[in-house]
Amino acid sequence: MAPGGGVLYDVIESRPKYLKYDVEMEKTVKTNTRASNSGLYELLECPVCATLMYPPILQCPNGHTLCSNCKTRVQSCCPICGFEMGSIRCLALEKVAELLELPCRYRSLGCHDNFPYYSKLKHEKNCRFRPYKCPYAGSACSVTGKIPELVAHLKDEHCVDLHDGSTFNHRYVKSNPHEVENATWMLTVFKCYGKQFCLHFEAFNLGMAPFYISFLRFMGEETEAKKFSYSLEIGGGGRKLTWQGVPRSIRDGHRKVCDGLDGLVIPRNLALLFSGGNCQELKLRVTGRIWKEKQVIRN
Incomplete structure (x- = not known):
């Protein structure tokens, strides 16, 4: 009885020791693996950049x-x-x-996935956690950040007007002929439906002909932008132009939107006709509305 009990006692006592050893070995392997990968990462770093x-x-x-x-x-x-x-x-x-597998460079911003070495760059170009660029037009602003940070930045650094509401009515006046030719409306940010939208107005040339364009951009991802629509109207003297579209994400630069003519496009001669006067002064009123599209529930 005693020998049997002794053997059983030894077995019971010995198992925790092996389990503890296994855990320690697993920690050692993981540590060595991380150290090994760290060494490989150093080999893969360019000594110049x-x-x-x-x-x-x-x-x-x-x-x-x-x-x-x-x-x-x-x-x-x-x-x-x-x-x-x-x-x-x-x-x-x-x-x-x-x-090798590497973490996304935007891990600190919320992306916790790992990617094969050669897939990492492709993912990061479209990672939904990557910071947004400042949407302010007409400047070489290099600031990036999350939407709340950019809204504060636009207000404090670019003196952008912030408005609440889904409708707007802007009067735009340029009396200097040179300003008329190079008109750029200071960016305006609207907050509605818990989101922010940027209203743009600027001059551009289509071939040799001068035009203006006004459009709306969504401060967020394209998938979210597609849930909204907006309309713009401009007119005067019994005439008017209207536009209805879907706001583009600020992931798309304002220049890309202009080049694609994705907004209310106004020939300068017509804009001056709307303005009345001597065709040297720009006096435009732009009204608009933003609304959220209803989702279709399918059974």
């Missing part, structure tokens, strides 16, 4: 690697040893990269 390299990854005769974009920056000389950088590719390192 310090970003991850993608094919073609070039190498000098001594085996030092460089991304193809930086070859001209170093005048085709290896930044490590000074040897000439030819067109030799480091195929081994390119193959190793295929085995």
